[in-house]
Each structure stands twice: as structure tokens, then as C-alpha cells.
Amino acid sequence: MATTGVREFKNYIAGEWVDAASGDTFESTSPADGEVIGTFPKSGPEDVDRAVEAAKAAYEEWRLVPAPKRGEILFRFAELLKEHKADLTELMTHEMGKVKAEAGGDVQEAIDMSYYMGGEGRRLFGHTTPSELRDKFNMSVRMPIGVVGVITPWNFPIAIPSWKIVPALVCGNTVVFKPATDTPSLGESFVELLTEAGIPAGVVNIVHGGGGAVGDRLVRHPDVPVITLTGSRETGVAVLEAAAENLKHVHLELGGKNGIIVMDDADLDLAVDGIIWSAFGTSGQRCTAASRVIAHEKIYDALQKRLVAAAEKMRLGPGWEDETDVGPVINAPALEKIHSYTEIGEGEGAKLLTGGEIATGNGLDKGFFYPPTIFADVEPDMRIAQEEIFGPTTALIPVTDFDEAIRVANGIRYGLSSSIFTQDVNRAFRAMRDLNSGITYINAGTIGAEVHLPFGGTKETGNGHREAGQAALDVFTEWKSVYVDYSATLQRAQIDNVE
Numbered sequence: 156m157a158t159t160g161v162r163e164f165k166n167y168i169a170g171e172w173v174d175a176a177s178g179d180t181f182e183s184t185s186p187a188d189g190e191v192i193g194t195f196p197k198s199g200p201e202d203v204d205r206a207v208e209a210a211k212a213a214y215e216e217w218r219l220v221p222a223p224k225r226g227e228i229l230f231r232f233a234e235l236l237k238e239h240k241a242d243l244t245e246l247m248t249h250e251m252g253k254v255k256a257e258a259g260g261d262v263q264e265a266i267d268m269s270y271y272m273g274g275e276g277r278r279l280f281g282h283t284t285p286s287e288l289r290d291k292f293n294m295s296v297r298m299p300i301g302v303v304g305v306i307t308p309w310n311f312p313i314a315i316p317s318w319k320i321v322p323a324l325v326c327g328n329t330v331v332f333k334p335a336t337d338t339p340s341l342g343e344s345f346v347e348l349l350t351e352a353g354i355p356a357g358v359v360n361i362v363h364g365g366g367g368a369v370g371d372r373l374v375r376h377p378d379v380p381v382i383t384l385t386g387s388r389e390t391g392v393a394v395l396e397a398a399a400e401n402l403k404h405v406h407l408e409l410g411g412k413n414g415i416i417v418m419d420d421a422d423l424d425l426a427v428d429g430i431i432w433s434a435f436g437t438s439g440q441r442c443t444a445a446s447r448v449i450a451h452e453k454i455y456d457a458l459q460k461r462l463v464a465a466a467e468k469m470r471l472g473p474g475w476e477d478e479t480d481v482g483p484v485i486n487a488p489a490l491e492k493i494h495s496y497t498e499i500g501e502g503e504g505a506k507l508l509t510g511g512e513i514a515t516g517n518g519l520d521k522g523f524f525y526p527p528t529i530f531a532d533v534e535p536d537m538r539i540a541q542e543e544i545f546g547p548t549t550a551l552i553p554v555t556d557f558d559e560a561i562r563v564a565n566g567i568r569y570g571l572s573s574s575i576f577t578q579d580v581n582r583a584f585r586a587m588r589d590l591n592s593g594i595t596y597i598n599a600g601t602i603g604a605e606v607h608l609p610f611g612g613t614k615e616t617g618n619g620h621r622e623a624g625q626a627a628l629d630v631f632t633e634w635k636s637v638y639v640d641y642s643a644t645l646q647r648a649q650i651d652n653v654e
């Protein structure tokens with residue numbers, strides 16, 4: 156089990172821990188202080204091909220293991236995650252940077268998902284339905300598909316792999332997993348625990364390396380019929396194009412530009428807590444982070460003051476320190492991108508209320524720290540109100556009424572999460588109906604998904620699929636309709652019965 160400290164990691168292919176064919180390696184370092192977490196194989200297409208071959212061979216046996224038995228392995232996996240929750244949490248504060256409570260939550264989500272999907276081993280319900288003919292039985296059943304290529308980002312380094320790998324396995328598929336190069340050690344720990352839980356050799360394989368070399372080969376490999384990717388919109392488009400040639404099933408969970416509406420009748424203390432948690436939790440690096448606050452003009456000034464006061468109390472620091480509220484952002488390019496949006500916002504004429512400078516002093520210059528940053532007087536079509544920044548920056552947009560609030564909330568290319576603070580039940584129900592997003596919260600921020608509900612977004616956040624809940628099963632199975640005729644005669648279906 157990996158904890159902190161430099162260690163040499165390997166790929167896991169066909170039940171063996173192996174180096175990249177090229178022998179090349181890369182390092183994973185902490186965004187908080189540059190500490191080297193470990194070295195990893197810098198893999199290429201040849202390594203992907205070996206992993207796919209192993210997963211394809213293992214599929215022929217794994218698909219025949221009864222689903223309840225597959226589920227039992229996942230229950231053991233959940234137990235192991237629980238046992239190792241503290242080490243994984245600590246490792247995550249170092250490798251990814253999020254604060255302890257959030258890192259623990261990331262692991263907890265994988266525990267919950269593994270129990271939920273383990274239980275699916277005894278469900279995986281299909282349908283029976285009457286036949287139009289006598290002495291005939293009809294049913295539809297879920298069938299596994301084959302090798303699933305799993306490509307994940309760094310921001311939920313244990314939870315997101317669980318959303319994909321665990322349902323893929325219970326449905327009877329095998330997996331080749333490419334974790335993000337910023338969090339390979341957590342990806343590796345995930346696979347180590349799966350093997351300890353009893354996943355047979357070849358059923359889950361991990362190949363470390365970049366999107367271009369490893370991810371792209373996985374997406375194009377003819378023996379990988381399903382690709383599940385969580386990442387940026389740009390990567391989603393590239394993956395969809397690359398997968399088109401083989402008409403693969405592609406499941407995409409992409410970006411967001413989530414907005415919180417605060418109406419004039421809202422409980423303002425509650426709204427401030429919800430906004431602070433949603434905008435600055437995980438340093439704003441959640442796909443569901445609130446990067447827009449759409450506020451009714453009557454409470455706009457009061458809300459600004461309270462938000463600034465709350466944001467300025469937040470303490471920046473390494474995620475492993477108990478007093479830290481806001482950890483580092485993931486890497487130097489992310490820090491530059493976040494800061495460039497501050498310059499863009501100022502250039503567009505928005506008013507910077509707080510934050511907006513790269514944090515230094517108190518050891519923060521060893522890592523990539525950016526303070527909670529709030530812009531006011533933002534117009535809905537400004538770039539800071541339209542583009543995903545993926546950092547601790549949020550934009551306050553004043554509106555005059557409910558209808559305008561909904562229009563502004565929906566006026567973006569993405570459709571992941573949305574929220575409204577109001578005490579008016581009629582407005583709340585209209586918002587549930589009219590906000591165009593995959594997730595809507597009433598009197599809560601934009602974050603806080605539970606594993607047994609579908610997770611994903613409308614519009615350019617994805618391509619119509621959902622993960623988590625029962626919806627995930629649709630990504631990892633195909634329906635088969637089965638007709639059993641016990642009449643001992645050739646009965647034609649109604650369409651063929653021409654008399």
C-alpha cells in the first residue's frame with residue numbers, strides 16, 4: 156500500500172507489476188511543496204496493447220463469473236478501502252492537494268459506490284413482458300460488453316475511478332485504467348486494493364502515462380468497445396473524434412460553469428455557507444464548483460459583503476494541516492490559467508472584490524496557491540462568466556427577477572450542476588423544472604452528489620450518459636431481448652403474420 160515517500164511504481168498488466176516497455180519514467184510531485192511522491196512508468200502504445208490483450212483474454216472467464224460473486228469481491232474491496240481510508244486520505248492531501256476532510260470524502264465516495272454496486276450483483280434487473288403470441292416468453296437482460304477503457308482526471312483521484320471501474324466490473328466487463336499523470340499513486344493504490352480484494356489477473360490493468368501516448372491508443376484500440384472519460388471539454392471532443400472510426404460507446408463527463416441563484420427571500424447566512432463551500436472547496440477544482448453567483452439586486456450588496464468577509468477568513472496551506480481551508484491548485488499551468496482569468500476579468504471591467512494574486516509567504520511559494528477570488532458586477536456574457544476556470548474564482552452577477560436569474564443560469568454551454576436559494580416553494584419547483592442541468596440543488600450549494608443518484612450534465616457537459624446510480628449500468632451493459640417459444644410450432648410474430 157503506497158503512503159508518502161519516494162517509491163518506484165509500475166504498470167499492472169495480466170496480474171504482473173511491470174515497467175513500461177521503453178523503460179522511461181515520470182515523477183509525481185506534491186502541488187503543496189514539490190515533494191516527490193514516486194516515479195511511474197511513462198508508457199506508450201505498446202504497453203496499452205499488452206494491457207488490452209490481457210483484459211480481452213480475462214473477459215472470457217470474468218463474464219461467466221456469477222454477478223453476485225463479482226459483487227462479493229466489490230464488498231471486500233469496500234472493506235479494504237475502509238481499512239485504508241486514513242492512509243489514502245493522507246496520500247491524497249500530498250499528491251492531489253485537497254484538504255483532509257475532502258480527501259476523506261473522496262475515499263468515502265468510493266466506499267459507498269463499491270457497496271452500492273456490489274449489491275447490484277444481486278439485482279442487475281432486466282424486464283419480462285407478455286408476448287403477443289401464445290406459449291411464448293419474452294425478456295430483456297443486461298449483457299456485459301467487453302474491455303472498458305477508463306480515463307480519469309486528477310481532481311477526484313479515488314472517487315472517479317470507482318464511479319467507472321466498480322460498475323464496469325459488476326456488469327462483467329474487464330478494465331484497462333489510465334489515471335491522470337498528476338495522481339498516479341492514488342490510481343495505483345486503487346488497483347492494489349482491488350487485487351487484494353480478489354479481482355483475478357487480467358480483469359483490471361493499469362497503464363500509467365499521458366493522454367496523447369496512452370489515452371489516445373486506448374481510445375483507438377479496436378479491442379476496446381467502451382471508453383469512459385472524465386475530463387475537460389476539449390479532451391472529450393478529441394476522444395469522441397478518435398473513437399468514431401470504430402463506432403465505440405463513449406461516455407463523457409466534462410466541464411461545468413455552475414451557478415447558484417440567490418433570491419431576495421433567501422436565508423442569506425445559509426446561502427453564504429453554500430457559496431463558500433461550493434466556490435472554494437477543493438480550491439474550486441470540482442466539476443460542480445460554483446463559479447457564478449446569480450444574485451437578486453435587493454440582496455446583492457449584503458451578499459457581497461458577507462461573501463468577502465467569509466472568503467478572507469479562509470486559510471491557505473497544505474491539505475494535510477488541520478487548520479487549512481484552501482489547499483493548492485494542481486500544478487503550475489493551472490495556477491497560471493487561474494491567474495490569467497483574474498487579468499481577463501479585470502480587463503473585461505468586472506470589479507475584483509478580494510483575492511486575485513498568486514499567494515506567497517509562509518512557505519506557500521513552494522507550492523501552487525491561489526486565494527479565494529471574487530468578482531462583482533459581472534455581465535453574463537463576460538469570459539469569466541462563461542468559461543471554466545477550474546480554480547477558486549467566482550463571479551457575482553446581479554439580476555432583477557426570477558425569470559432573468561433562470562435565463563442567466565442557463566445561458567452557458569455547460570449543464571452540470573445548478574442551485575437556488577429561496578424560501579418560496581413555487582419558485583423552487585419552477586427552478587427544478589427550468590434550470591437546464593443534470594443536477595439541481597434547492598437551498599444547498601452546487602456540490603454534494605450521492606452515489607445512488609445519476610451524476611452528469613446536459614448540453615456540452617457530456618453526451619447524454621450518466622454515471623452513478625442505476626444510470627451507470629447503461630454505460631457498461633447492452634440490452635439483449637430474448638424470445639422463448641414453447642409452442643412447438645413455428646409462430647410468426649404479428650408483423651410477419653400476413654393473412
Ligand code: NAD
Pocket residue numbers: 306307308309310311333334335336364365366367369370371374384385386387388390391393394408409410411441442543545571611612616
Ligand atoms: P483533462 O481533460 O486534461 O484530462 C483528463 C484525462 O484525459 C487525463 O487522464 C488525461 O491524461 C486524459 N487525456 C488527455 N488528452 C487525451 C486524449 N487526447 N485522448 C485520451 N485521453 C486523454 O482534464 P483534467 O485537467 O485532468 O480534469 C479537469 C477537467 O475534468 C475539468 O474540465 C473538469 O470539469 C472535468 N471534470 C468533470 C467531471 C464530471 O463528472 N463532469 C468530474 C471531474 C472533472
